[in-house]
Amino acid sequence: MCYHSALMMAVDRIEELREEALSAVASVGSTSDLESVRVRYLGWNNCSAELTEIKKGIRDLSPEERREVGGAANKATKEIETALAERREESVAVAEREKRLSSEAVDVTLPGVPYPKGSLHPSLRVIDEVVDFFVGLGYRVAEGPEVETDYYNFTALNIPPGHPARGMQDTFFLDEGLVLRTHTSPVQIRTMLSQEPPVYVVCPGRTYRRDSDPTHTPMFNQIEGLAVDKGLTLGHLKGTLAAMARHVFGEDVSLRLRPSYFQFTEPSVEMDVSCFVCGGSDPNCKVCRGAGWIEMGGAGMVDPAVLEEVDYDPEEYTGFAFGFGPDRMAMVKYGVPDLRLFFEGDLRFLQQF
Amino acid sequence: MRVPLNWLRDYVDFDLSVEELVELFSLRSQEVDGVERLGVLEGEVVVGEVVEFGQHPNADRLNVAKVDLGGQEVQIVAGAPNPYPGARVPVVLPGSTLADGRKLKKAKLRGLESYGMMMSERELGISNDHGGILLLEGDYEVGRPVSDYFPAGETVLELDVNPNRPDLWGMIGVARELAAILKTAFRVPEPRFEPTGEPTDDYTLRVEAEDLCPRYDLRRVSGIRPAGERAPLEMRRRVHAAGMRPVNAIVDATNYVMLETGQPIHAFDAREVRGGIVVRRAHPGEKMTLLDGTTRQLDEEMLVIADQERGLVIAGVMGAEDAEVGDETSDVLIEVATFAGRNIMETSQRLGLRTDASGRFERGLDPNMVSYAMDRVVGLLAEHPGGQPAPATLSHYPEPARPWEVPLRLSRAELLLGMPVEEDEAAERLELLGCEVRQEDGRLFATVPTFRRDLEREADLIEEVGRLVGLENVPERLPGVPLPGGLSPAQRKLRRLRHLLADLGLAEAVTYPFGPDRWNRDLALQNGDAGEEPLKLRNPLSAEATNLRTTLLPGLLDAAARNRSFGARGGAVFEVGHVFESSEQPEGMREYALRFRLAGETGLDAEVPTDLLTGVTEKGKVAGLLAGTIYPPGWNVPAFAAGFFEAKGIVERLVPGAIFEPRPRPFLHPGRAAAVLSGGVEAGWVGELHPDAVEKFGLEGWPVAAFELDLEVTEPDPAPRFAPFYNVPPVSRDLAVVVGEEVRVGDMLEVVSSLGSPILADVRVFDVYEGSQVPTGKKSVALNFTFRAEETLNDAVVKEDLDRISERLREVFDAEVRSS
């Protein structure tokens, strides 16, 4: 149903409609929405389009009213049409851009540009981890030569010539009195000879024994540590190694010591770490073979004879020393079944680390 | 040391499962390497009497027996033909489990019921004899369990005895150790015999090499029952369980006592010993044909047990064929002696001959064990096979070993162990180990028995107390380290270097530093060149691993060849490691060098560089190898292959500011090799491999490039230093010049930089071209210059600079400007 109103009411209404229409134009998103806004406000055949109805009713007004209402209506119509036209243009541009972007789509499942990816040797990864732990405790890292003298490799470590322990370490010999070091312990001797206590060092490096079978390679890595200070006990050794094991294998592992024998420590111990995979609960565990414990290495309180050899007073200072095999630790940590893989330069192996 | 548990029970009582025993030994004493089971694990073995025995009706190779098990007669099918009616045999009953895991069931064999099984010695764990059913000789009552006579099954602990504990190479020592762990008593069998045999001193004893033989005892046992007799079943069973082969009654008795006491014992056939026993060093050139059939040439440092005419035994190692106990022997001379451990070790090493006996003597045995071992073996031989011991032993023991006293402060024990130690507890533990202990003002004085030569000092006693109390009682503590710690600058640098190389795409390898002669030969390194003569191992594992590397390159090349053989198309690896060069020793230095190497001092007042004393210079190097196609092409990237500039780019990252000078090396392509100079010093090389080397290392057809640098000069992460910059856009200009093809672009860049333009910020080579657009013998080099200053640069200023550059290039290189 159509109706007429008084003049002022009509002009106000036109103004209202204009604002309503402009804000409708501003808020629509698509071209088809724009068209329905046009029909709603300006559609000639739409008797619910109020502005059109007002314009249709103008001819029934007095000339004065006609001029006033007509002017307002035309102005409003023009503004709405302009707004509609601008919006229409804009939305065409948007559509074009959308079309272009969609034509530029890539297959995001294709691989990215392959930036180079190298790898770090698994044993050295473990060494770095262990070294970082000890550095955090206040240790330094000491290094030494791989061709070592008989004295540093054996005699200074309480293994004099003819001692049966020499026979146990299948040694590579060079010129008389020279060997490939069988352990990194000589570095500890060199360190103690070069400084006064307190000493806190770790000594990683390559070591050599004349031994080659599926579980032994003639070269292997070792990391040894030495602490000499006043009041150091086996308890300090145990606490240090337990903390190190937790650093490398996870918070839940525990450490146990078993009696052992080394020429340069007294008491001497072996250290086992509880299995970080099964905790001893799996009799078929591949890591601990059901034992629940993994052998880590040897340790002990520095033998008084070794301290005397480097002119430290064993009554004033005590110390502890320890050594583990980072290769074996890496085997356990990364699940490598064969030690020999470590030293063959096989890319299929190296690239996994 | 193999410890049969049933045997161990002779000396000490214990009520522990095998698992508990293994754990106790591991945590308190020695590691247990394994547990072996022999005979019947579980079930029943009874004495049966064969009533009937005959062929199986349906099988040629089977027999069937009727066996009386004491009130019950059963039928048993057997393979072995040796039982006969009236023979007593061990019968294992159905339901029993054997050591190999077999579980016995009532069975039907070729149509006949078989109830259980008659057993061989091997099946019972008595020996390796599987030739027939064990026929029980002696007083075996039908129907009684066999275990009333001897164990039908055995559990053997394999102890991994530490080298300082030769006392644990005998059952008695192991029993004493277990008793000390359990705080219980242990007992030792008392030898008993009538000394009524022929006198020992029909023979003489002369020890000439006293320094190598602290004690030598000799006793004769005569009237032994005829030869070839076997030892009693239980003795054979124990010897077998302990890992030795039963031989005959005499040899088994000596081995049995060795296993019991740890003391090796030798028996001579007395009739073959001429005159008497002489303990002496071998004569020059002396030869001996040993029991193993080999003939050995001895040297004058080897100890020989001889008679007055010939050598009979290499002391402590192995006997000769002469005078060994054989099937005819009825009169023996028993030797129980102690030899110098080191001499035995050296002899056995030089001969490459290790035996059960030599392994024991090497460790240094207790001379005071000799008397007991002698009485024990003589007593056993008297029991079986009925020998008559001589009235007296001939003994050479000029300086008897005596126990010594070691003081122990409890405060010191608590300090070393980090846990409280009770005085009485410590004293008790040491007493259980065989010490006599006196307690006095908070100190213990332990008198250590001579069989524990490892207990010399306070620390040794503390270890014993600590382990017996239990290391699990030691609390975990962390020391308060009073030092800052940290990596040295060089160590930090090395870390960065390795990470940088990995980030650049190389895989870190660790290769063996020893290789074959082929290495240097295939790299065309002439032996004799300074620093190229490789150091040699005296005892390499093989000829393939003799020479210490003088460069990291050959190990990486071998790795590349291996990767190729596994199907790789190429790859990039690096290694950080030491190389070894022999350095010339000055005249007259040898004596001091040896003192340094063997005693840690030169005896000289002046400091001498250690590489002069060792003759070895060891250097840290980093090397990289690019071989073949390193990355195959991807859908949007080309392949990446090895080449000079690929390798050089890595070196430029490792040694910023390095200068590259063409310098050939025998193993590098003569036109693609450069020395790397840093600070004017040669720090390494980079280049493509010479085609000959490529081929010799099995990489033919692959491009191969490599570098090697002194670790010292690398600077993978140089310290940054701020340089001011301005918010003014830079000006970029290109310049293409044509120069002779021999002109080196590096020289052109150096000339440009030597002009010292204050506004020239960067030069980039963006094209080098030879071809149709350029006259023959010439090349076009296109450079891009970036100019930058505090204020906006006007064209005139930039042009002036560019002209100066062109002019200078024309002057120096006869460069013709093509465009700018």
Ligand SMILES: [Zn+2]
């Ligand atoms: Zn496990």
